[in-house]
Amino acid sequence: MLEGASNFRDLGGYRNRHGRRVRSGRVFRSDHLARLTESDRQRLADLGITHSLDFRGTHESAATPYALDGVTRVALSIEPTVVARMQALVSQGIVPTADDTVELMRQTYRDFVNHNAPVFGRFLTHLLEQPSPQVFHCTAGKDRTGFAAVLLLSALEVPPAIIEQDYLLTNRLYRRDPQAEGLTPVHVREVLWQVQPAFLQAALHEVEQRHGGMTAYLHGPVGLGPGQLLEIRRQLLQD
Template sequence: MTPVPTALLQGASNFRDLGGYATASGQRVRRGHVFRSDHLAGLTPQDQRQLQALGVQHSLDFRGEAECQATPYDIAGVQRVALTIEPTVIARMQALVAQGIVPTTEETVELMRETYRDFVNRNADTYGRFLKHLLEQPTPQVFHCTAGKDRTGFAAALLLSALGVGRDTIEHDYLLTNQLYRRDPRLEGKGHPHVMKVLWQVQPEFLHAAFETIDTQHGGMRDYLHGAIGLSPQEVAELQRMLLED
């Protein structure tokens, strides 16, 4: 595992390099090639120059349409690629509130777990396009959603899994969000504090729900990558060649 990284950007609180993690075979993920982040709409001019210095040429954006309209960005030299996954957990929560139902902490956690199951089963095509874009563009890239925690967290878990990184290390990276992400009330909306605390942090149970679904419904990560995600064995091998140190 790698230590908690130092923030590179002042206007993005959850930005970090996925490089440095060790695989089961003892190789390491290359540094400076793939970055994960929360949204990029708050970057300062210095931040944008830093992205350019890192060589980032594409941002892979998992946000929904309303999110993109609320916090748009345009970074010189960086092409934004829309990989839209609408934030269904917010819609489900709003539906409950409209019925006068305030979910308990446990019910909110289960709602988040169901969201991660949906990532696996309903958004596999989008996550497949994410991995194929990494294959097609050898230059450094950053991927993100609004907080860089759920849609982005599963994307990072999927990529690191494809590279052969163990699940304990993947969970370590996933949970760094709770240390790095600065909550923004303007983006979170209003809700009961116990509900909002669950929605805007990450818990191991969320990621476990995704892995359990992959294992029980798709025959494990390898079959999931070759099946629902749509990567051939040759493409997985090429991704490893590109993103692992020799």
């Protein structure tokens, strides 16, 4: 849908467990927006997008900054901890196996749940406070963005199987950055550049076992009040 960004898509169109459809044209997800073409910028303007919600860490944002006319960028920084963990292993002379890398990703998703809930709370609150089309993203639009999408669709009562389906679309839509080709072994990149059900299940297990389920998690660590949860459904679900 965009030339200079991949993994861009509308979260609208899914039906929730009551048969109500998520509104189209309101919330979009993407990878980073620093390489958009002029036609891409016009496309975002045509969609009416007013805010970009950026989950990238401080260094990532500084390395690939962007500014879009008519779009306010909101920093919701979550540092890419899997990179730091990978570097720590390499500094010890350890080359992670594919299984090691999967477990690093699973731990990253557990951290999303247990350490980054307030950031995701600000994300959901911003959608409530700015009822206009918005796009949210990180660098690849797959992990931080993917979990944010999971929380939003869960708040809208979309069935888990459909939520996982949207999550896994990244494997079809994300275009890998050729500049990162030589930075890690091939078997590590094959894990890092994709999403797996195991990553998502690690997060959902934490939500269930440590926080009492998704509704309790949204009300507790994420910080949405009952009225806010009802309001986000009112705004983003068709009648």
